[in-house]
Amino acid sequence: MTFSEIKQILSNKTVGIAGCGGLGSNSAVALARVGVGKLIIADFDIIVESNLNRQYYFYNQIGQKKCIALKENINKINPLCNVEAHDLILDESNIPKLFNCCDVVIEAFDKAEMKQMIAEVFIKNFNNKYLIMGSGLAGWGDFEKIKINKTDNIFICGDNINEASDNLPPLAPRVGIVSNMQANLTLDILLNTYGSNTKI
Amino acid sequence: MEVILKYNKEHFEAEKLSISEVLEIKKYSFKMLITKVNGNFISRENYANTYIYNGDNVSIIHLISGG
Numbered sequence: 534m535t536f537s538e539i540k541q542i543l544s545n546k547t548v549g550i551a552g553c554g555g556l557g558s559n560s561a562v563a564l565a566r567v568g569v570g571k572l573i574i575a576d577f578d579i580i581v582e583s584n585l586n587r588q589y590y591f592y593n594q595i596g597q598k599k600c601i602a603l604k605e606n607i608n609k610i611n612p613l614c615n616v617e618a619h620d621l622i623l624d625e626s627n628i629p630k631l632f633n634c635c636d637v638v639i640e641a642f643d644k645a646e647m648k649q650m651i652a653e654v655f656i657k658n659f660n661n662k663y664l665i666m667g668s669g670l671a672g673w674g675d676f677e678k679i680k681i682n683k684t685d686n687i688f689i690c691g692d693n694i695n696e697a698s699d700n701l702p703p704l705a706p707r708v709g710i711v712s713n714m715q716a717n718l719t720l721d722i723l724l725n726t727y728g729s730n731t732k733i
Numbered sequence: 734m735e736v737i738l739k740y741n742k743e744h745f746e747a748e749k750l751s752i753s754e755v756l757e758i759k760k761y762s763f764k765m766l767i768t769k770v771n772g773n774f775i776s777r778e779n780y781a782n783t784y785i786y787n788g789d790n791v792s793i794i795h796l797i798s799g800g
Binding site for chain 1: 764769797
């Protein structure tokens with residue numbers, strides 16, 4: 534497939550991004566760059582200085598809402614990507630409605646409780662829709678421990694070992710790897726090449 | 734009994750076990766878990782009264798913080 538053929542397919546696709554932190558901001562930017570037509574992004578939080586160690590924001594955006602700033606950054610990269618930004622706290626009641634029209638949804642929360650919540654929402658409401666999660670991305674090194682596990686319609690990218698803590702913070706390189714794995718898998722699903730040996 | 738647990742064949746001496754017992758035997762201490770038996774989601778409040786038997790396919794996914 535040429536890049537124009539790829540862009541042609543992706544221009545009709547919609548991807549949901551649940552959270553605009555390290556995983557969400559980086560995966561959204563990757564998908565916007567390759568030409569996904571529409572992104573539905575959601576986050577309630579504002580940008581603080583410590584976020585800049587891994588999240589796709591700039592120093593002059595500190596204090597802004599993440600979902601608004603991410604939409605602004607994506608517009609600068611690919612104005613053809615339609616970004617629908619929602620400033621809200623995602624929960625089991627608004628997720629089914631917000632992401633109903635998405636082809637794939639990327640889970641990009643920070644807290645394990647929220648990851649569990651969205652996984653349960655997908656098991657109960659969206660058995661036919663793929664949810665691509667990130668779990669185990671804190672720290673540095675150990676690149677070879679990062680992998681993908683699949684259970685029915687839920688994929689988990691990460692090492693599933695390194696939990697974020699004060700002494701094991703999430704940092705740009707590993708968060709970048711996992712968020713781009715999520716974007717890469719999303720691409721494979723959207724282009725209908727997931728599981729096939731040839732991508733040509 | 735023989736079951737498939739997290740993609741691998743696993744042997745247990747007992748003929749049936751509750752999900753709670755499996756978690757204890759396997760020393761799974763993660764707080765956030767998604768558990769399915771033969772593709773059916775099992776909520777946390779049913780861990781003690783849901784049993785697995787020979788031939789069942791059990792998937793237990795744990796989720797940890799960071800993003």
